[in-house]
Amino acid sequence: MLTSKQKSFLRSEAHHLDPIFQIGKSGLTDAILAQIDEALEARELLKVSVLQNCEEDKKEIAEKIGAHKQIEVVQVIGNVIVVYRESTEKKRIQLP
Template sequence: MLTSKQRAILRAQANGLDVVFQVGKGEIDDALVKSTADCLAARELIKMKVLENSAYSAKEAAAILAERTGSDCVQAIGSKFVLYKQKQKESKYADLLK
């Protein structure tokens, strides 16, 4: 669980990130969860977008994906949300979050 100070630091880091995945009108299936988990393992901090025709809001999609990938939802604003999962080794955000 992230503290509010840690969330603020991660929000600042995520500000310049590009969207890596989009949640469309289909369900959040195992393929999307696996792709998200793989991307989190490589990058730690990712930004995602929910399309207008999706059945999910950004907060709903963020909560589902965070739960199924074991990550933390940093923020959900408008149609975008940010997820974070710290690496076990060589985390580039570990020093910032102390």
């Protein structure tokens, strides 16, 4: 569980990032979750964009992502979800 100070730090780190994944009409699939899992191992922090044609609610998608393998949802702002998980092999981000 992240503290508010850690979430604030991660939000500032994610500000300059572009969304890597887009969730569209088919919603959040197992394949997308697996790709997010792999990308988090390499990057630790990333953005996921929810397109307007997505039938699922962005908050529901964020909850599903957060329930998968200890992924922390840092922020849901607009149609963008910021997620974080500490890498087991290549730790890049030092949390305060």
